[in-house]
Amino acid sequence: DIVMTQSPDSLAVSLGERATISCKSGQSVLSSSDNRNYLAWYQQRPGQPPKLLIRWASTRESGVPDRFSGSGSGADFTLTISALQAEDVAVYYCQQYYSSPITFGQGTRLEIK
Amino acid sequence: QVQLVESGGGVVQPGRSLRLSCAASGFIFSGYSIHWVRQAPGKGLEWVAIISSDGTTTHYADSVKGRFSISRDNSKNTVYLQMNSLRPEDTAVHYCARGHASGSFLIDFWGQGTLVTVSS
Numbered sequence: 001d002i003v004m005t006q007s008p009d010s011l012a013v014s015l016g017e018r019a020t021i022s023c024k025s026g027q028s029v030l031s032s033s034d035n036r037n038y039l040a041w042y043q044q045r046p047g048q049p050p051k052l053l054i055r056w057a058s059t060r061e062s063g064v065p066d067r068f069s070g071s072g073s074g075a076d077f078t079l080t081i082s083a084l085q086a087e088d089v090a091v092y093y094c095q096q097y098y099s100s101p102i103t104f105g106q107g108t109r110l111e112i113k
Numbered sequence: 114q115v116q117l118v119e120s121g122g123g124v125v126q127p128g129r130s131l132r133l134s135c136a137a138s139g140f141i142f143s144g145y146s147i148h149w150v151r152q153a154p155g156k157g158l159e160w161v162a163i164i165s166s167d168g169t170t171t172h173y174a175d176s177v178k179g180r181f182s183i184s185r186d187n188s189k190n191t192v193y194l195q196m197n198s199l200r201p202e203d204t205a206v207h208y209c210a211r212g213h214a215s216g217s218f219l220i221d222f223w224g225q226g227t228l229v230t231v232s233s
Contacts, residue, residue, distance in 0.1 A: 038217065038218075038219075040219055040220075042158075044158075049208055049223035049224065049225055049226055050158065050208075050223050051223070052219075052220065052221050052222070055213070055219055055221075061221075093157065093158055095158075095220070097217050097218035097219045097220075098218075099218075100163070100172040100218060101160055101172070101174050101175070102148075102160040102163075102218050102220075103160065104157060104158040104159070104160070105157075106157050107157045107158075
């Protein structure tokens, strides 16, 4: 199984400031056949199901604000929120979908400082 | 719009069985794989199972293999999760989720979930 490790576990950022979450996989999730990173980011607001924000490590989903961006390749990835808004308070998960079993990071709780 | 509505959750004793259902609408159901993912109270996400669009291929997490079975009825736009030999550690909100059209294991939409509580 591919182990996904996020850091930090929790993060407090002031409104309008940058938030950065790291995700490392136990092995590369970069496919040699299509040169894509099989890495997604999800946002889970309190009391809600997760919502897909970014797929293929850096492709933002339709309707997701452009303050959210994903970067990285291989086994090292980052989710960046460029200017934190109040509605961004949530738990963020990375997920690898390179192989079964699909695995998630433990989550990063993002709060307002 | 895309909708996934789970049902069938509840309180059940250890060792008993429960069947969850997931009713889909708003998309061509037979063209998509479907996942079950669960979340224990206050914990993170744990992937449980996936079934292919035509129902011929399934995969399971080791934690449920041999106890849980995923199936689908494309004529009813419904996926099922049969859960047998339930354990207290199966207590969780169980989400039904749609696989991405790329055919990869990516999940692109989640239902609201149904709570399963295993307790004597």
